[in-house]
Amino acid sequence: MSIQGLTIIGESINDSVPSTHELFEKNDIAGIVELAKSQADSGAKYIDVNIGLRPPSFMAEVVKKIQERVSIPLSIDTPDPAIAEAGLLAYNPEKAGNKKPILNSISMARLEMFDLYKKQPFMPILLSTETVDEAGNSKMNKTGEETYKTAKELVRIARERIPGVNNEDLILDPGIMPIGSDSEGNFKRLITAIKLIHQDSD
Numbered sequence: 001m002s003i004q005g006l007t008i009i010g011e012s013i014n015d016s017v018p019s020t021h022e023l024f025e026k027n028d029i030a031g032i033v034e035l036a037k038s039q040a041d042s043g044a045k046y047i048d049v050n051i052g053l054r055p056p057s058f059m060a061e062v063v064k065k066i067q068e069r070v071s072i073p074l075s076i077d078t079p080d081p082a083i084a085e086a087g088l089l090a091y092n093p094e095k096a097g098n099k100k101p102i103l104n105s106i107s108m109a110r111l112e113m114f115d116l117y118k119k120q121p122f123m124p125i126l127l128s129t130e131t132v133d134e135a136g137n138s139k140m141n142k143t144g145e146e147t148y149k150t151a152k153e154l155v156r157i158a159r160e161r162i163p164g165v166n167n168e169d170l171i172l173d174p175g176i177m178p179i180g181s182d183s184e185g186n187f188k189r190l191i192t193a194i195k196l197i198h199q200d201s202d
Contacts, residue, residue, distance in 0.1 A: 007046065009075055009102070010039030013062075015052030024051060029065050036066045046102055049087065050077035056086030063090040071095060075102035076122070081113055088120035105173060106158075108150060109138045114161035124162075126154040128193070129175030142185075144192020147174050151197055172197060 012035050015021050023031040036047045047070060051059050063074060073096040076087035084103060091101045105125035106113045109132055116122070128151035130138050141147045151172050158170055174193040175186070 008044050009046040009048050010036070010042075010044035011048045012039055013048060013066075014050040014077070015054075016050070021052070024054065029062065032062055033065050033069050036070045040070045040072050044072065046073050046075045048075040048077050048102075048104065050104075051083065053080070054083075056080075056082045059083050060086040060090035063087050064092075067092055067095040071097065073097070073099040073101055075104050075125075077104040079105075079110060081110070081116070084113060085116055085119065088116055088122060091120060100169070102171065106154070107138070108132045108154065109136075111157060111161075114158065117162050123169045123171060124158060125171045125173050126151060126158065127173050127175070128154060129173070142189065144189045144194075144196060147189060147193035148196035148200075151193070152200065152202075155202075 013020055013032060015024060020032070020035065023035070039047055047066065049059070049062055049066065051062060059076070059078070063076070066074065073093075074087075074091060076084055076091070078084050078087070088101060088103065093099060093101075101120070101122050103113065103116070103122040103124050105127040107127040107130055109130065114124070128141070128147050130140050131146070131150045131153075133139050141150055151174065155170060155172075159165055174190055174197065176190060
């Protein structure tokens with residue numbers, strides 16, 4: 001499937017998906033690779049890889065095995081710096097048309113993950129749904145204005161930590177959620193944040 005102007009990321013290789021979780025539990029790497037290949041054949045431009053809380057060495061193995069069969073870039077999806085590092089170091093750009101991987105994701109509470117860029121250049125997903133308070137604790141943004149402010153700060157930090165980075169390599173995630181789960185006005189927050197981000201010429 002191809003939609004003009006939309007980059008499709010295959011999200012099936014995620015530990016939260018019951019069938020994928022079962023493959024992980026069985027250490028069925030061949031099954032995971034086939035899942036990656038199926039998504040690539042269906043038109044995905046990136047393949048997301050989320051192994052849950054398994055060892056970093058497992059992420060490295062999965063990345064290497066997928067790249068033996070799939071020639072599109074990967075999205076290394078984890079909040080754990082050690083797992084992220086293992087995935088990025090295992091990733092071979094030459095097997096993906098010399099394209100950078102995506103790192104999903106960096107938030108205000110995980111700024112140290114920018115340091116991984118020196119080991120393997122990547123395109124960061126900047127998660128602006130949350131920020132940190134004065135004590136350094138994570139807290140959710142409640143309004144579109146807060147979400148936009150966090151997005152702008154993350155872009156500023158990204159430019160500082162990754163000299164020469166351009167906007168095309170920065171992916172902003174304002175936190176899309178199903179409308180049916182909009183119990184706290186998240187849809188309004190999202191629309192307001194997207195509007196403010198779109199209007200920002202920077």
